[in-house]
Amino acid sequence: MNMRFGIEALDQHYGSAQVLRQVGFEIAPGECLAVLGRNGAGKSTLLKCIMGLIAPSAGRVMLDEVDATTWSPNRRSRAGLAYVPQGREIFSELTVGENIEAAARAHGSFGTPVMEEAISLFPVLREMWKRQGAALSGGQQQQLAIARALVTQPRLLILDEPTEGIQPNIVAAIGEVLRSLKGRMSILLVEQYLDFAIETADAFVVLSRGSIVETGRAAAMSRENLTRFIAV
Numbered sequence: 001m002n003m004r005f006g007i008e009a010l011d012q013h014y015g016s017a018q019v020l021r022q023v024g025f026e027i028a029p030g031e032c033l034a035v036l037g038r039n040g041a042g043k044s045t046l047l048k049c050i051m052g053l054i055a056p057s058a059g060r061v062m063l064d065e066v067d068a069t070t071w072s073p074n075r076r077s078r079a080g081l082a083y084v085p086q087g088r089e090i091f092s093e094l095t096v097g098e099n100i101e102a103a104a105r106a107h108g109s110f111g112t113p114v115m116e117e118a119i120s121l122f123p124v125l126r127e128m129w130k131r132q133g134a135a136l137s138g139g140q141q142q143q144l145a146i147a148r149a150l151v152t153q154p155r156l157l158i159l160d161e162p163t164e165g166i167q168p169n170i171v172a173a174i175g176e177v178l179r180s181l182k183g184r185m186s187i188l189l190v191e192q193y194l195d196f197a198i199e200t201a202d203a204f205v206v207l208s209r210g211s212i213v214e215t216g217r218a219a220a221m222s223r224e225n226l227t228r229f230i231a232v
């Protein structure tokens, strides 16, 4: 079942600096929402508040219309959120297989079709199964990180700049996978690579200095309009 997900009027401060201001949106079940914005706009901070890694100063995170603002990251994960952070954070000492199997065991999907499907989405993972995470290219690590998130059978997959520093053919492969997942889960995509976001998302939110300055359906958004908010 797809998640009903929303955030309401989130504020966040680092010391006296306000980094998020009254940020609110919903993600329609099964859709991909892209959050766009320049470096420092507050995108990663927003995702950390959504995952419960930092507490917002004000506002609410709503999962299936339940207030989850004070839930631990683990509880959010059990409720169906999966987070692929910027920089990927795979276990570089473990093999590809161990990375996936550890996540699957923790979520009770070890050896199930959920685990098998997550692996089969990225054929390179089978080829590299016994290699250490550290031996993978950046793009392969990103694919591993996404597969590891998918073995938790998320209802909302949250990705922080999955294309950053990755070669074009792997970006294309990741885009294809994300498009194939829509409908079965919702996706929250933080992205600075505009063409990738346009190909993948159903709706957009643009963050600038911690505030939402533009929102809209993908079909209603021109590339020119979005570039205005992102170009340096």
Ligand SMILES: Nc1ncnc2c1ncn2[C@@H]1O[C@H](COP(=O)(O)OP(=O)(O)OP(=O)(O)O)[C@@H](O)[C@H]1O
Pocket (backbone or CB within 6 Å): 014, 019, 037, 038, 039, 040, 041, 042, 043, 044, 045, 046
């Ligand atoms: N732990 C922290 N302590 C103090 N300030 C921080 C901290 N983390 C981020 N900031 C500041 O908060 C603002 C928003 O940062 P954030 O990382 O959320 O932006 P971003 O849009 O994700 O940018 P990027 O694309 O560079 O990651 C920036 O000005 C940043 O310097």
